[in-house]
Amino acid sequence: MAETLCIAIVGAESSGKTTLARTLAERLAQAGHRRVAWVPEVLREWCEQQGRTPIQHEQAGLMQAQHARIAAAAALHDIVVCDTTALMTTVYSRIVFGDRSLDVQAVALHRGMALTLLTALDLPWVADGLQRDGPQVQGPVDDALRELLLAQRMPFAVVSGQGERRVDNAMAALAPLLSGPARSTGLFTRLQQGRHGARGAWACECCNPQAEQALFSSAPKTPAPGAPAA
Numbered sequence: 001m002a003e004t005l006c007i008a009i010v011g012a013e014s015s016g017k018t019t020l021a022r023t024l025a026e027r028l029a030q031a032g033h034r035r036v037a038w039v040p041e042v043l044r045e046w047c048e049q050q051g052r053t054p055i056q057h058e059q060a061g062l063m064q065a066q067h068a069r070i071a072a073a074a075a076l077h078d079i080v081v082c083d084t085t086a087l088m089t090t091v092y093s094r095i096v097f098g099d100r101s102l103d104v105q106a107v108a109l110h111r112g113m114a115l116t117l118l119t120a121l122d123l124p125w126v127a128d129g130l131q132r133d134g135p136q137v138q139g140p141v142d143d144a145l146r147e148l149l150l151a152q153r154m155p156f157a158v159v160s161g162q163g164e165r166r167v168d169n170a171m172a173a174l175a176p177l178l179s180g181p182a183r184s185t186g187l188f189t190r191l192q193q194g195r196h197g198a199r200g201a202w203a204c205e206c207c208n209p210q211a212e213q214a215l216f217s218s219a220p221k222t223p224a225p226g227a228p229a230a
Contacts, residue, residue: 004074008085011119012138021083034078041083042066056097063089067109085110091144120160
């Protein structure tokens with residue numbers, strides 16, 4: 001039996017993670033990629049239930065709960081799209097509490113992902129109750145995610161674009177992993193083979209947020225049907 005393909009979606013607040021996770025899973029299912037599920041963000045549910053954001057010692061439990069849900073979905077599906085992973089938990093622990101103690105465990109849990117999609121900072125910031133602090137935290141979160149992904153040599157693609165274009169770019173990033181026997185080769189080889197997908201979708205050690213912002217500002221704008229959630 002083929003191993004379940006787990007796709008992580010991470011990124012700063014208000015960068016469209018939840019919308020992308022849901023619509024990407026729908027697109028994959030419509031494309032006939034067998035059993036597909038998406039795993040919502042545990043933190044969002046926790047904040048709604050508790051009426052507050054977690055404190056430092058509660059972070060580890062939330063991280064474990066997120067991956068328990070991912071594991072449960074992976075046991076029953078062929079592809080699982082994950083709206084955040086342990087990587088987001090440890091990044092926020094760093095930024096909010098100055099705590100890096102979760103880094104090792106978070107990286108170990110995140111290594112179960114076949115590919116990470118990092119949502120670009122090209123969407124307008126939208127308030128969302130307890131979930132969001134403000135646009136000033138987007139840059140630091142994006143920087144911390146890139147630092148971890150590059151330092152740990154975990155393959156990732158930056159996904160940009162408005163509306164359906166964002167989903168198209170995510171599908172292009174996934175194409176090397178979905179093309180049948182290609183899974184027998186190494187992941188970095190498959191990613192290299194797929195680098196000529198949608199414009200603006202791929203990232204490497206040479207990419208940086210400033211260069212991406214210049215690309216976004218010069219690209220034609222497609223009006224979004226509504227403000228995406230994250």
